[in-house]
Each structure stands twice: as C-alpha cells, then as structure tokens.
Amino acid sequence: MKPTMSDVARAAGVSAMTVSNALTGRRPVSPATRARVERAAADLGYELNLTARHLRAGRTDTVALVVPHFDHPYYGELAARMGRHLADQGRHLVVEQSGARREAELAAVAPARWQLYDGVLLSAVGTTPDDLAGLHTSVPLVLLGEQQMPARYDHVRMDNVAGARLATRHLLATGSRRVAIVGGADPDRDAGMRTARTLGWTMAHTDTGTAPAPELLVRTGPDLSAGRDAVRRLLSDGTDFDAVFAVTDTLAVGVLAALAEAGRRVPDDVQVVGFDNLASSGFTVPALTTVDPGHEQMAVETLRLLDQVVARAASGEADGRSSGPEHVTAPVRLVVRATTRSA
Amino acid sequence: MKPTMSDVARAAGVSAMTVSNALTGRRPVSPATRARVERAAADLGYELNLTARHLRAGRTDTVALVVPHFDHPYYGELAARMGRHLADQGRHLVVEQSGARREAELAAVAPARWQLYDGVLLSAVGTTPDDLAGLHTSVPLVLLGEQQMPARYDHVRMDNVAGARLATRHLLATGSRRVAIVGGADPDRDAGMRTARTLGWTMAHTDTGTAPAPELLVRTGPDLSAGRDAVRRLLSDGTDFDAVFAVTDTLAVGVLAALAEAGRRVPDDVQVVGFDNLASSGFTVPALTTVDPGHEQMAVETLRLLDQVVARAASGEADGRSSGPEHVTAPVRLVVRATTRSA
C-alpha cells in the first residue's frame, strides 16, 4: 500500500497535521521536526495525494479548456496562449478535445466535471444555445466561439462580420471584381462563424454598391484539402474569379496550393485573403494577407471573465446579479502581406 | 451550499447508499425508489462530485499527455491522435503544456499528480535522463521523445537517424551535391532529435563515400522564422548549396519561404526535404517531400505500453519483473512530393 500522511507521521513520531504543515509550509514547524518529517517521507517514498486535497479544499487551481480539435492550429495557438497566461498566475491549464461533437462538449461541461476544475473555458462549436441554456447551475464557465450562445453565460468572440468585410473590401479596393468566398455558408442557415464571415463578404459588396454573384460562394469542409478542392472546382467549372476570400487561413493554404498547381499567379492573377492570422500564415508562398481576430485581447478578456465568474461562484452566489454575464467581441485588424496588391 | 448525496437521500427518504446505487446503476434499485431519487436529485440540482469519487475509487479513468507546446503542430497532431484512440476506449485524455521547461516537465510527472491521472505520457524535451531516473516510484509513465531517456521507463521514439539518412540519401540520389542541413546540431553535444537527424545526414554522405562540408550545417531555433533566417544567412554568406534537409517540416516551411523570396526555384535550383510529415506539409508550394516518422505506430505502441504499465501498477507490483520496460522505435518512411526531383 502507498504510504499516507499518517504513515509518515508515525515514522517521524509526530501527528499527521504536523506532517502536512511541514510539507506544505502552511504553518510554521520547528526545523528539527521538519527534518525528521522530511526524512521519514523520503524513506517511505511518501507522495501527496492531490485528489484528497482537492476534496478537502474544494478547489483544484486548475482550469480546463475544451476545444474541438487539438490539431487545428487555431485551437493550438489559443491553448498555448491561455496556458502561458495561466502559468504566469500560478494556475494550471488542462486541455480537452471534444471532437466538435455535441455530446462530448456537453460532457466536458457536465455538472460531474465541475469539481475537477475551478473553471471551464468551452470553445463551443457542436452545441446549440438550448443545449447550454439547459444546464441547471451556475458553473464557472466562459464560452468561446462564434456560434449563437445563451445569454446567461459570459462569452468571448471575434468580430467575424467586420473582419470579413475588411478583408473583402481590401480585395475590392485593390482592383478585384469577382471575389470568391471559399468556405462560405448560406446566410439563412446556422449562425456560426462561416455565416458571419459570409455576411461580411456580402456587406463589403453592398458597401460598394454591388452584389456578389452566387456562383462565387463555395461551401467547403474545414480542412486544408477543402480549400484546394474548392479552387479546383471553381477552375473546372470555368467560374470567373480574380480574388478569393478564404474564411480561414487553413483553407487559404489549400487555396494557394491549388492556384499554384493551376499556374495562376498570386496576387497578379488572383488575390487571396484569409482569416485568423495563424503563426504559419506569414510563411506561405506568397505570404498570406489575413485578418487578425485579436488573439491576445480574446485571451485576456476570457481570463478576466473567468476570474469574475469563479469569484462569483466562490462567494456562494447562486446566480448573482452583482455583475451580469458579459458578451465581449474582440476587435479585428487586417494584416496585409503578399497575396494582395497594395492599394 | 451545494447539495450532496445525503441531501438527496433525505429528500427522497432513502439512504445515501441507495442514492448512489440509483444514480450509478451499480446495484439494482426498485423502479419506484429510483424514480423518487431521480426526482429529488433533479429538484435539488444535485451534481456528482468527481473528486470524492476519485478519492474513493483511486482511479480517474483519465490519462494526461504532457507536451512542450500546444501550438507546435507536431504535438497538436500527436495529442489529437492520442485523444481519438483513448476516446474510442472510453477514457479521457487531458493535455498539459510544459513550455519545454525542465521544472514544468518534472512538475507534470511529480508524485503529487499521479493520483490525478491513471497514467502520464510525457513528451520530454527539457529533462535529462538523471532528472527522470531520480523519480522514486513506479509511476504509470511512458516517455515520448528523442532525448536520451532513463532505461527504467517505457519509451517510444521515432527512428531519427534512419529517417534523416533516407531523406539525405534521396537528395544525393536525385543529383544534389551540396546538401545543407537546417536545424542541425553538433554531434558531440546533446543527444536530442537534432543530433540524431544530423547524424543521419552525415551517414548518408558517408554511404556515398563523401563528407558534408561543415559550412552546410546551420544551427537554428525551432520556429518557422528560424528556417527562413537560416536560408537567408546561407544566401548572404554566399554558401553554395543545391539542396536543404530541414530537420523539421516547420523549419522547411520557413526554408521554402526564403527560397521563394530569393527567387530560387524549388526543386530545380534547390531541392528541399523536411521531417515529420505534418498534416499541412502536403499543401506547401511546392508540396513538401518529407519523412513520415510513423505517427500511428507511435501512438499505438505508446498506448499499449501505457496499458501495460498501468496494469502493472494496479496489480500492486512495485517494480514488477513480469515484463521490463520496453524501448520502441517506430519505423520511418520517405514521402516524396514536389520539392524534390524524381530519381
């Protein structure tokens, strides 16, 4: 059997309480006692049991971040950034993967898990507002993502419409007239990221008194290959286009690959803009013009809200009115690189 | 106060034990009782406390994977793959980030955390074999990574030397004579991934009865920009080279960016090979030839070893001789794409 504090206490000839104090330093212990305790602990190979401490303390000093996929660079970068911030504050971050599945997202924020973590950041893509609104408690939960979300939770998002509008406007301002959107969505379907970015694309056209041709809207999957396939399709359909707004940088990489393979020059024949400003986006050939969604602001705001809601929960408030849930939209910014011409 | 099982029991007019049984289904409960319990639980907004269960059960059904950085695609893909496998088996994976720092890696496998997880997969890059060898217990731990590792733990790695040799041999076989290595290391320094891959590069030359010129070895950081900067330096130094072996695909992306910016054609003027076969590597311009390190085999082997060591720990064996630690090297494979000429 694994040795416990009592075992150490017996071996050192002290009480368990003293062992605890000696090991954690929470209360002063005489040097002699501390030495004896440490000796005994080492001899027995004693190891602290954190589950017991958590049960006792009711806190874990750990925050969980639930993302759809570990291997999507956007989420990897998000997790890394969050992890750095939390580590700076001496807290732990653990990341879980939901596979973008509704059940997995719900399981991750299920009541049962709420004692495991002091708070949960959920990057929701598979759940409906109703799913989340149905949760019957005030969990320390902050929502991230571009879906429609229930109003009762704090929520941080990026300004998708403004970003897409900015991107598309830049394409139109630099001489493009037929701007395809790769990864677009029907505006009347879901209210997710794609829909919002499609709306921005449409609005940019409206701004200049035009309207995009319907055949320029290409629906796709989320992966690199989807971006490539979309452009191949456009090309094989003979659709006329002189610019592509890819709704994510990931898709944009596929778009660039397809254009290169078809011998279309970027930006001379076709301009390209992405969205997300991934770390790798400055290193495509040519370097990708994209929309920065305000990564850092989102991270900072998210953690601020988390602290707020955790404090609210700690202070025993069931559904406190001290400060209602906030809904933050981070500001976007266009990053002009080499896949677009200068104005 | 949050309601507990006793609260539910009182409300339902039964014992806590019956609540537990009714809710978990571990033991049969009469339909009428179950209904009353469920009713009471719902009314009170009862939520299971997992920390208590874990303390009691001594297991968490959760495995932790500790990686240096969430935002390095190699680790993101590794985590995603592990997560999928474990989810298929009904177990949880949580991922932590060590920042590649020695203390963080040690903290992640510190005794204190071992009750939190049924097992830990450590992607070690910051620790020395001695650090890990010093751990004084038989933790369910499987090591991943290309460092030297202490023999007492299971360890899964890729065949770096063979892979680098394969890559370089391909470059030499397709007509290149001056093969630069970007991200190389002095063979007599640490025994990490870079050293191994540098060794493979050297061996490929030896295989053909030549030796690489020292100025073709470029030391770099790990990032995209490091790959770009390495090539810029090579170019500005006037070093003659007609191929680049980048020790990671990430560096290779930077290499391609720098070559494009300098107007060197790939593969006509300069051939390029990477290492890791990231998901995005098929979508560079041109598509990157690279070494696949056997991702899937590594994942499968890792989980096999983990199950083994967890079982060993569960069966109370202190340092069981039933089956010693295994050291597995996954086989590599060259993936030829468009940054190299065909033989």
Add this chain to the structure above:
DNA sequence: CTGTTAGCGCTTTCAA
C-alpha cells in the same frame, strides 16, 4: 510550535 477532532462526498463492506 504541535496535537486532536472532525469531516470534505462518495462508495465498499457487512448486515438486515
């Protein structure tokens, strides 16, 4: 500075 008591919330006995 150190010890005693009690209990975090759940579940494994053992008994009815």
Add this chain to the structure above:
DNA sequence: TTGAAAGCGCTAACAG
C-alpha cells in the same frame, strides 16, 4: 432490495 457504518487521505478549526 435497502441501510448503517466506516474510511479513502488530507487539512480546517480549535485546543494546548
């Protein structure tokens, strides 16, 4: 089928 008691390992709270 249900219950009572005991305890997982740790640490507040209250002595001393």
